[in-house]
Amino acid sequence: xxxxxxxxxxxxxxxxxxxxxxxxxxxxxxxxxxxxxxxxxxxxxxxxxxxxxxxxxxxxxxxxxxxxxxxxxxxxxxxxxxxxxxxxxxxxxxxxxxxxxxxxxxxxxxxxxxxxxxxxxxxxxxxxxxxxxxxxxxxxxxxxxxxxxxxxxxxxxxxxxxxxxxxxxxxxxxxxxxxxxxxxxxxxxxxxxxxxxxxxxxxxxxxxxxxxxxxxxxxxxxxxxxxxxxxxxxxxxxxxxxxxxxxxxxxxxxxxxxxxxxxxxxxxxxxxxxxxxxxxxxxxxxxxxxxxxxxxxxxxxxxxxxxxxxxxxxxxxxxxxxxxxxxxxxxxxxxxxxxxxxxxxxxxxxxxxxxxxxxxxxxxxxxxxxxxxxxxxxxxxxxxxxxxxxxxxxxxxxxxxxxxxxxxxxxxxxxxxxxxxxxxxxxxxxxxxxxxxxxxxxxxxxxxxxxxxxxxxxxxxxxxxxxxxxxxxxxxxxxxxxxxxxxxxxxxxxxxxxxxxxxxxxxxxxxxxxxxxxxxxxxxxxxxxxxxxxxxxxxxxxxxxxxxxxxxxxxxxxxxxxxxxxxxxxxxxxxxxxxxxxxxxxxxxxxxxxxxxxxxxxxxxxxxxxxxxxxxxxxxxxxxxxxxxxxxxxxxxxxxxxxxxxxxxxxxxxxxxxxxxxxxxxxxxxxxxxxxxxxxxxxxxxxxxxxxxxxxxxxxxxxxxxxxxxxxxxxxxxxxxxxxxxxxxxxxx
Numbered sequence: 001x002x003x004x005x006x007x008x009x010x011x012x013x014x015x016x017x018x019x020x021x022x023x024x025x026x027x028x029x030x031x032x033x034x035x036x037x038x039x040x041x042x043x044x045x046x047x048x049x050x051x052x053x054x055x056x057x058x059x060x061x062x063x064x065x066x067x068x069x070x071x072x073x074x075x076x077x078x079x080x081x082x083x084x085x086x087x088x089x090x091x092x093x094x095x096x097x098x099x100x101x102x103x104x105x106x107x108x109x110x111x112x113x114x115x116x117x118x119x120x121x122x123x124x125x126x127x128x129x130x131x132x133x134x135x136x137x138x139x140x141x142x143x144x145x146x147x148x149x150x151x152x153x154x155x156x157x158x159x160x161x162x163x164x165x166x167x168x169x170x171x172x173x174x175x176x177x178x179x180x181x182x183x184x185x186x187x188x189x190x191x192x193x194x195x196x197x198x199x200x201x202x203x204x205x206x207x208x209x210x211x212x213x214x215x216x217x218x219x220x221x222x223x224x225x226x227x228x229x230x231x232x233x234x235x236x237x238x239x240x241x242x243x244x245x246x247x248x249x250x251x252x253x254x255x256x257x258x259x260x261x262x263x264x265x266x267x268x269x270x271x272x273x274x275x276x277x278x279x280x281x282x283x284x285x286x287x288x289x290x291x292x293x294x295x296x297x298x299x300x301x302x303x304x305x306x307x308x309x310x311x312x313x314x315x316x317x318x319x320x321x322x323x324x325x326x327x328x329x330x331x332x333x334x335x336x337x338x339x340x341x342x343x344x345x346x347x348x349x350x351x352x353x354x355x356x357x358x359x360x361x362x363x364x365x366x367x368x369x370x371x372x373x374x375x376x377x378x379x380x381x382x383x384x385x386x387x388x389x390x391x392x393x394x395x396x397x398x399x400x401x402x403x404x405x406x407x408x409x410x411x412x413x414x415x416x417x418x419x420x421x422x423x424x425x426x427x428x429x430x431x432x433x434x435x436x437x438x439x440x441x442x443x444x445x446x447x448x449x450x451x452x453x454x455x456x457x458x459x460x461x462x463x464x465x466x467x468x469x470x471x472x473x474x475x476x477x478x479x480x481x482x483x484x485x486x487x488x489x490x491x492x493x494x495x496x497x498x499x500x501x502x503x504x505x506x507x508x509x510x511x512x513x514x515x516x517x518x519x520x521x522x523x524x525x526x527x528x529x530x531x532x533x534x535x536x537x538x539x540x541x542x543x544x545x546x547x548x549x550x551x552x553x554x555x556x557x558x559x560x561x562x563x564x565x566x567x568x569x570x571x572x573x574x575x576x577x578x579x580x581x582x583x584x585x586x587x588x589x590x591x592x593x594x595x596x597x598x599x600x601x602x603x604x605x606x607x608x609x610x611x612x613x614x615x616x617x618x619x620x621x622x623x624x625x626x627x628x629x630x631x632x633x634x635x636x637x638x639x640x641x642x643x644x645x646x647x648x649x650x651x652x653x654x655x656x657x658x659x660x661x662x663x664x665x666x667x668x669x670x671x672x673x674x675x676x677x678x679x680x681x682x683x684x685x686x687x688x689x690x691x692x693x694x695x696x697x698x699x700x701x702x703x704x705x706x707x708x709x710x711x712x713x714x715x716x717x718x719x720x721x722x723x724x725x726x727x728x729x730x731x732x733x
Contacts, residue, residue, distance in 0.1 A: 026121070028113040030096050032165075033058045034087055035104040036080045038067040042406070042495035043105035043252075049274070050109040050263035057113070060104070061087055068179040075137040075182035077158070082179060085172045092169035100162040102244055105493060106252050107159065110233060110262040111243035119210050119243065120162050126201035127163030127171055129156045129191060130211030130246065137182050144192050151237045152206040153213070156191050158184040159246040160211035167200040208235050212242030214251035214258075223261060223436070229268030231261035253426055256451040256495065257435055272448025275501060278404045290322040291380035291401060292350075296370035299329035299338070300363050303387040303510045304524045305531040306334055310341040312505070313385070317394045320345075324377050325352040328366040329387075332357050333515050351377070364474040364481045371471045374463075382461050389421070389458040390531065391505040397460070399502060406462040407489065408497040409455035410504035413442050415530040421507060422498045423454035430479060430487060444500050452498045453490060456482040457507065465494060506530065517613065518578045519571035525617055537625065538562035538701050544629055551633060555693035558706040559633050562699070563625055569674040569701050573725050575614075576607040576648045583607070602662040604716075605655055606647040606728075618646045622729060626670050629705060630731075634668065645730040648674065651684060651719040659716030661689055666708030666730035673698040674725035681722030688714045 033056045037044045040063075051058040061083040070076030084101060091097045098117060102109075120128060131153030135142045148154045161168070174196060177186045191202050205211050212233060214221070220237040233242050245262065247255025260266055265274045297313065299306065325346070329338055338354060346352045353373060355361060361369065367384065374382040383397060389412050393399075400408050413420035420442050424435025432454070440446040466472055476484035489496055509527045514520060525532040540562045543549050552560045582605050609615040623641040630639050645665065651657055671686065677697050685696030686704065690713055698704060706712045708730060 026096055026098065026117060028055075028117060029057065031057065031098045031100060031113045031117045032091065033100045033102065033109075033113075034061060034084060035059075035102055035107075036061045036083055037104045038062050038065055041105055041493045043493055046259055046495075047102075047104040047107050047109070049277075053263055054109055054112045056109065059087065069183075070180035075185065076180055077183035078177040078181035078186060079179040081172055081177050081183050081186055085169075088165060088169040088172060091165035094165055097165035098162065099165050099168050100244075101160070101168075103159045103246065103248075106247040106255055108245045108255065108259050108263055109243070110231075110245055116162070116210060116243050123203060123205075123209070124201070125163065125203035126167035127161065128203050128205050128210065129158070129187060130160035130213055130244075131155060131204040131206050131208070132157040132213040132248070133216050137185055138188070141188060141192065148206050151239075153204070153208060153238075154206070156184065156188050156204055157211070157213045157246070157248060158187045159213065159248055160205075160244050161187070162210065163200075167202075170200050171196070171202070207238040207240050208242045209238075209240045210242065211244045211246060213246045213248050214254055215247075215249035216251075218251065218254055221258075223258060225268050229270070230264055231266065233258065233262065250428075253453045253490070256453065257425065260437075260448070260450050266446075266448050271446075272501070275403070275449050278449070290319050292322050292324070292377070293318070293397065294324045294326055294370065294374040294377055294379045294382045295397075296326040296367075296374075296382055296384045297328070297387070298363070298366065298384070299327070299331070299334050299387040301387075301510055302331050302333050302513050302515050302520075304508055304513050304521050304528050305390070305535065306337045306387055307340070308531060308535065309387055309390055309508075310337065310345075312391045312394075314341070314345045314348075315394045316391065316397050318397045320348040321350050324350045324373070324379065326355075326370045326373050327353070328355040328361065328363075328370070330357055330363070364484070367474045367481060367485075368471055371461075371466050372468075374466065375468050375471075380463050382466070384459045384461070386457045388508040388510055389505065390508060391458065393502060393504045395502075396458075396504045399504075400460045400499065403449055403497070403499055403501075405449065405495075405497040406465050407455075407459065407494060408449070408499055409452075409457070409459045410502075411441065411444070411498055411500035412457060412505050412507045414507045414509055418442050419507065419509075421455060421457040422450075422452045424452065426453045430483065441498070441500055444503070447500050449497050449499045449501065451495050453496070454483065454486045455496050455498055456486075458504075459496075465489075518575050522568070522571055522575065522614070523617060525620060536565050536568040538565055541625065545632065551629070554695045554704075555688050555706075556691050557711070558688065558693070558695065558704060559629070560695070560698060560702055560704055561629060562701060563629075563703045564672060564701040566700055569672075569725075572648065572727065573674055575612050576725075579607055579612050581607055581611050582650065602659060604647075604649045604659060605651070606649045609646040615646060618729065619643060622670065622731060626703070626705070626729075626731070630668060633705065634707075637667070639667070640732055642733070643729045643731045644733060645728070647728055649716075649726050649728055650723060651716065651726075652681070652723040653720065657683075657720070658718040661713055661715040663710070663713055664708035664730050665733045667732035669704075669706055669708045669712075670727075670729045670731060671698075671704040671706075672727040673700050673702055674727055675723075676700045677724075681719050681724040683718050683720035684724040685717040686714055687717055688712055 037060050069079030132155055133153055135155040145154055171190050174190045190196050220235050222234045222236055223231055224234050225231055233245055235242060266272050327338060355366060396410050409421060423432045424438040425433035427433045437446055472485055473488050474481040474485050476487050479487060512527055544551060544561045554560055609618045622643060627639050627641050685694055687694040
């Protein structure tokens, strides 16, 4: 090895001398973090979680003591300075001690102390204050601040300060401040004092290297993920990656959104880490040891598929004796549905209270009444659920409780839509804004538990959020009840969460629900297709479309398959009988107003779909559910699913009990059995004369599909007892 040059030796000596004489070698233990909080709010718990996660030596001042700093929505907070003065007494003589002060309710730490300490030492400041683009509270001081570059922060913010203990102590003892005087004005005047600035090397964090104040700076921020999948904040204006994030002023909603990710709350590779941290041990609880719940149900408008809603409520896998039921419904239309639920399940629950339409109680008052009932029942939770929330996951209630959040909702959205029961952001007017991750959360490509500014329709609230003296309010100027509840919770500093860890269910769309028919759910196939299919399409229908499944063929080129549920057939019969506009089964002297031609080739006793306003719906059924079957069995022909003749036929003795041989005016015919052979009627069926083949025992909800012209000349066999109903369509006439 060659000799070391004199220049190299001198360079090594200089570097070692620099390292030994500057405090750049301070250990992380040299950094003490101080904060002020008088109570453990959700924001405080979030702050302490970030401090604990990164291993900070954190001390909280004023906890459990009365707050003396005045209203922090206005100038105030001198109490914080006075608490700091006392705390720094023990540290001021330690020349290596570095102290960082931050607010707590609206601050999240997003870096280990070593990184914060190193960045501070790099500034060579005695005390470094965070900076923001606004001068507050005394705008007359603006001109006393030095000018900065266009991309820098010019004015002092008191929410984040870091400095050597001796210098920091000198700042907080520079003059007397009363508890209710303004802390930011206090620090501003100290900073603008040139003598103090020079003596203690006071600086502002103009580039947001350590402190990021979010107010007015949302457009500057990018949420990014490093190579390990961990979230960090990048300020594209200052080209910095801030380490202490402060949601000052009106930026608290945005801070909460960032808080869903930073401090390793959610990572790209591991997902939601705070979810596992927060879960409580309720899985082992059973029976009477389960938390008690008031399940508050609100039916505030005519709602499709309410019987399914109630059945899914009853199916929740939670001891019914641990649940009290509160129901408020507004429309007499749903009386039968509520009463059926009560008759079927009411006695299984600990109690049930029904507030009926004749009470005339408005919705906001009813929702507050539910909380009063929850207090009276001394329950642990209230689970408020609206009738549009279809909980298909029977573990929803249990899983929400396990998430251990004071206020939490399950993600629910309209099927195949982005309309959901939460907002990711809120505009200045208090209404919906879409957050960057809204689509990913709704579509569940990102899963976890998310702090959200607005939730609705299914909300679990822990007893810590309500009491006899603190009933949540559903009133706020110019806001509806859901928005008012959430706005009031935000005003109180209470966080609200949304879980999409699992699939919990979906939302019904009630916007165009028409209650003019007897069975109105039948008409919901466009607005609420998922629930409509579940209620009305036969559960075995889809197997017909499997490539290796062979459809039943009772006669040559005649196919039989399940298509509709018994519920559909029952409701369709009741709908046409309720209409009562049966044809006479013969040619009328005047033309038939139901048909464009005014003439039925082979008259039957029937009611057409246009008489019950179901024509368009039935055509859609032909397109979506019959068309695919036709395409499979009659290959080479593509149906237009056009049908003019769509009608329910009624056969019974002493009226019309059979139909003479005929050809249908169709390319193919669909014939659906609406009631049960041998149970509801005897006889009946269809005979294809060319093949001398009869089909007599088609199950309810099953369809016969056969060619209409030329080859399949057929007749309706005599019904000898009871009443037989069939649904017939002449497709592609």
